[in-house]
Amino acid sequence: MTDVAACCAPITREAIDQHSATELARSLKALADPARLRLISMVAAHDDAEACVCDLTGPLGLSQPTVSHHLKVLVAAGIFTRSQRGTWAYYRLVPGALDSVARLLVTA
Amino acid sequence: MTDVAACCAPITREAIDQHSATELARSLKALADPARLRLISMVAAHDDAEACVCDLTGPLGLSQPTVSHHLKVLVAAGIFTRSQRGTWAYYRLVPGALDSVARLLVTA
DNA sequence: TCAACACATCGACGGCCGTCGATATCCCTG
């Protein structure tokens, strides 16, 4: 929904306005959950850096609806892409998405 | 409380376990709020990279108890330090704290 | 066409979080 993180200077380099703060907080909220962090890690580590829901539900130890919910949040945050092939839905990291967020936090 | 962010490889480089995910999520939760992001930015931009509550309440547009609450959260997360001098409490960024979190998110 | 499968959506529940006003605590000044 928002790729706010892809534009500006680190928040410690120049003052951040209310709107930018809200947008960055939205991205960080999407990341600030153990289950979603593990999903990111698991997808990145999976073969071809891609995984379907069925690959993730078991190892994560959460119900299938809950996993789908977290994946939807990550897609909405611009961190994952979703591509449906047949019955399966494959999720993949958006290149540079995490880096954009990280760049806004760094102080150096 | 936790400096979990200061040790490991980026989450996209190797699989993250449940415990590490919880700890990183805790740090990210502390950052995932517009008011706290603006506090970080305002403190970093302030003279001598340091500010007291009275410097922050007005510009932030929130009540003094709420500002104190957010500052406490950031201190607990290891992002701010607090030093009391006389009646005033001065808050300052912990060097490298944000970078440690950012390092765990980066993919490159 | 029907059954089975993968996944999404829905509705509900419990808990956590941001915010505030009121109040307590601490420190300085006179």
Add this chain to the structure above:
DNA sequence: CAGGGATATCGACGGCCGTCGATGTGTTGA
């Protein structure tokens, strides 16, 4: 020592979020 000012803590309220079971949707294959 008394008063005032800066900050922290408390208690409460409303809203958001993670989780689940039940159900809906769409695709595959017999």
